[in-house]
Amino acid sequence: xxxxxxxxxxxxxxxxxxxxxxxxxxxxxxxxxxxxxxxxxxxxxxxxxxxxxxxxxxxxxxxxxxxxxxxxxxxxxxxxxxxxxxxxxxxxxxxxxxxxxxxxxxxxxxxxxxxxxxxxxxxxxxxxxxxxxxxxxxxxxxxxxxxxxxxxxxxxxxxxxxxxxxxxxxxxxxxxxxxxxxxxxxxxxxxxxxxxxxxxxxxxxxxxxxxxxxxxxxxxxxxxxxxxxxxxxxxxxxxxxxxxxxxxxxxxxxxxxxxxxxxxxxxxxxxxxxxxxxxxxxxxxxxxxxxxxxxxxxxxxxxxxxxxxxxxxxxxxxxx
Amino acid sequence: xxxxxxxxxxxxxxxxxxxxxxxxxxxxxxxxxxxxxxxxxxxxxxxxxxxxxxxxxxxxxxxxxxxxxxxxxxxxxxxxxxxxxxxxxxxxxxxxxxxxxxxxxxxxxxxxxxxxxxxxxxxxxxxxxxxxxxxxxxxxxxxxxxxxxxxxxxxxxxxxxxxxxxxxxxxxxxxxxxxxxxxxxxxxxxxxxxxxxxxxxxxxxxxxxxxxxxxxxxxxxxxxxxxxxxxxxxxxxxxxxxxxxxxxxxxxxxxxxxxxxxxxxxxxxxxxxxxxxxxxxxxxxxxxxxxxxxxxxxxxxxxxxxxxxxxxxxxxxxxx
Numbered sequence: 001x002x003x004x005x006x007x008x009x010x011x012x013x014x015x016x017x018x019x020x021x022x023x024x025x026x027x028x029x030x031x032x033x034x035x036x037x038x039x040x041x042x043x044x045x046x047x048x049x050x051x052x053x054x055x056x057x058x059x060x061x062x063x064x065x066x067x068x069x070x071x072x073x074x075x076x077x078x079x080x081x082x083x084x085x086x087x088x089x090x091x092x093x094x095x096x097x098x099x100x101x102x103x104x105x106x107x108x109x110x111x112x113x114x115x116x117x118x119x120x121x122x123x124x125x126x127x128x129x130x131x132x133x134x135x136x137x138x139x140x141x142x143x144x145x146x147x148x149x150x151x152x153x154x155x156x157x158x159x160x161x162x163x164x165x166x167x168x169x170x171x172x173x174x175x176x177x178x179x180x181x182x183x184x185x186x187x188x189x190x191x192x193x194x195x196x197x198x199x200x201x202x203x204x205x206x207x208x209x210x211x212x213x214x215x216x217x218x219x220x221x222x223x224x225x226x227x228x229x230x231x232x233x234x235x236x237x238x239x240x241x242x243x244x245x246x247x248x249x250x251x252x253x254x255x256x257x258x259x260x261x262x263x264x265x266x267x268x269x270x271x272x273x274x275x276x277x278x279x280x281x282x283x284x285x286x287x288x289x290x291x292x293x294x295x296x297x298x299x300x301x302x303x304x305x306x307x308x309x310x311x312x313x314x315x316x317x318x319x320x
Numbered sequence: 321x322x323x324x325x326x327x328x329x330x331x332x333x334x335x336x337x338x339x340x341x342x343x344x345x346x347x348x349x350x351x352x353x354x355x356x357x358x359x360x361x362x363x364x365x366x367x368x369x370x371x372x373x374x375x376x377x378x379x380x381x382x383x384x385x386x387x388x389x390x391x392x393x394x395x396x397x398x399x400x401x402x403x404x405x406x407x408x409x410x411x412x413x414x415x416x417x418x419x420x421x422x423x424x425x426x427x428x429x430x431x432x433x434x435x436x437x438x439x440x441x442x443x444x445x446x447x448x449x450x451x452x453x454x455x456x457x458x459x460x461x462x463x464x465x466x467x468x469x470x471x472x473x474x475x476x477x478x479x480x481x482x483x484x485x486x487x488x489x490x491x492x493x494x495x496x497x498x499x500x501x502x503x504x505x506x507x508x509x510x511x512x513x514x515x516x517x518x519x520x521x522x523x524x525x526x527x528x529x530x531x532x533x534x535x536x537x538x539x540x541x542x543x544x545x546x547x548x549x550x551x552x553x554x555x556x557x558x559x560x561x562x563x564x565x566x567x568x569x570x571x572x573x574x575x576x577x578x579x580x581x582x583x584x585x586x587x588x589x590x591x592x593x594x595x596x597x598x599x600x601x602x603x604x605x606x607x608x609x610x611x612x613x614x615x616x617x618x619x620x621x622x623x624x625x626x627x628x629x630x631x632x633x634x635x636x637x638x639x640x
Contacts, residue, residue, distance in 0.1 A: 022509075043638065044638045093509060094509060095509075189342075189413060189414060189415075190555075190556065190557055190558060190559070191532075191555055192555045192556060192557045193557060193558075195555075210533065212511075213530065213533035213534070214533070214534075214550075214552075216555060228555050228629055229629065229630075229632070230534075230552035230553075230555070230629045230630055231630075231632075232534075232550035232552065232630070233550075235510075235511055235512045235515075235536060235548050235550070236510065236512060237510055237512045237513060238510060238513075239510070256635075259638060266632070266633050269631075269632040269633070270632050270633060270635050272632075273632055273635065274635065296637055296638060299638065300635075300637050303635050307632070309548055309549065309550045310549075310550055310551075310552070310630040311589075312549070312551075312586070312589040312590050312592075312593055312627070313586050313589070313590060315576075315590050315593065315594065315620075315623050317616055317620050318363065318364045318579060318616060318619070
């Protein structure tokens with residue numbers, strides 16, 4: 001693999017999920033943070049190198065499709081005679097909360113990520129949601145400081161590996177987490193205060209994902225100031241399955257930045273919209289069913305919908 | 321009172337509130353839906369006629385200030401020897417939920433709203449949050465069909481007076497409720513489906529207020545289609561007291577429409593932003609402390625902040 005300027009290196013699980021939502025269920029569909037990051041970001045850039053681990057139960061046909069879509073799987077370790085990571089969960093009626101039924105680590109139990117030599121100078125790095133120890137290990141293998149490192153994580157790691165999580169947060173440029181996680185990590189109820197707290201831990205940018213309420217982007221400005229951007233969520237008739245929406249967002253977000261090759265607040269605002277648009281497709285069907293078929297036209301139409309959703313005409317000063 | 325073209329008639333309580341939030345408490349401050357609607361809308365139009373009832377415990381100085389701000393109080397009945405409506409509540413840490421401690425109806429118990437003759441042809445009508453029977457009675461007294469009738473309500477009336485509430489909803493143009501109330505009224509989890517259900521009850525427009533997550537505006541389009549608009553909420557460092565934020569929103573919303581004199585989706589989008597901007601001021605202090613002092617410059621700056629909050633540069637088609 002010879003690196004393109006837009007090459008993304010992503011670490012995350014490639015796995016099976018069994019999902020139950022109020023709209024139905026699916027048994028052992030392909031999922032995992034790395035998979036969703038891969039499908040989303042490979043729509044936007046030429047090369048996405050995945051670092052992950054699978055068992056020999058993972059379908060070869062699936063790997064072929066991922067490669068066709070632009071994912072380089074040299075960093076995906078295949079363990080003979082072992083099983084891929086498996087997660088099973090049931091969503092509640094509101095689709096915002098879920099119960100985990102089964103977590104079989106399998107190959108993930110003793111996973112030691114190895115970044116292939118050809119990817120160690122990738123300019124764009126996505127640390128998908130996985131044990132922060134593994135995220136740190138990926139960073140340690142990079143030969144030069146990437147242009148941008150994005151970290152996605154979840155409350156599970158705040159509860160079980162806070163020290164490692166804080167260590168990796170201190171080394172990244174962007175953190176993406178949801179609103180409840182931002183509150184948990186910061187101990188602050190106000191998202192503005194939570195953002196200030198988290199940005200003080202090291203990152204330059206913070207994205208707070210609010211599910212059906214959209215997403216907020218924060219950066220520090222002069223002094224103690226904060227700059228905000230608010231992306232709406234598309235009001236959906238039906239959220240069929242939110243599994244992977246956050247990973248899709250993260251992949252689309254970094255994909256857009258890598259494609260533009262620029263790290264500034266204006267590009268990051270666009271990236272939040274592109275990530276949100278791709279995530280809205282993921283929610284429309286189970287697993288990766290929908291995200292893998294999104295056409296350029298569909299994506300651009302949805303981005304336009306996001307723009308129209310928030311657009312309003314200039315308002316004159318009231319003179320009473 | 322000779323009617324201006326922008327005259328608003330509003331019904332709602334004028335009352336005392338005792339409020340406890342995590343940031344402090346206030347005893348018997350002036351509040352009530354009619355009061356907040358009045359302060360918000362009188363910033364935007366020349367005349368706001370309030371229809372309400374108070375006891376002789378209500379401070380004369382307060383009435384004078386309301387009149388100075390442009391509120392006509394001819395329709396506010398003063399009952400000698402009786403007490404004004406009193407509400408007391410405690411907000412939880414998240415400020416999204418609250419417990420009502422005391423509701424003393426007092427003068428409200430047998431209130432029969434009388435719309436003064438001079439206001440019976442007001443073109444713009446705000447049915448503030450109050451017993452839907454009283455909202456219906458106000459409508460029955462209008463001499464001609466107003467240009468626009470906006471209804472604000474809450475879950476309390478869905479639980480206790482659903483028949484009356486449905487009767488008044490069928491006669492108005494705009495309903496404003498919060499997201500949980502939209503779900504309760506419609507029995508639908510998806511806000512898109514909830515919106516379709518509520519618009520089928522009669523109104524042409526629906527505003528779903530989502531507190532710290534902003535607001536959604538819906539109108540029916542051709543066939544079974546829906547048009548949306550999404551206004552963000554300003555991320556606030558501190559919500560000191562959300563009491564009256566919904567009433568302020570409603571007053572600012574109708575105030576903007578009345579000021580523009582136009583009822584179309586573009587004007588209603590602006591109205592959602594103006595209402596949201598005014599509501600954000602109400603949240604910054606206890607009771608009406610902040611809303612009554614907002615200057616034109618402060619309001620316009622905040623509207624501009626709302627625009628910048630959602631603004632992003634055009635995004636090019638991804639060609640990979």
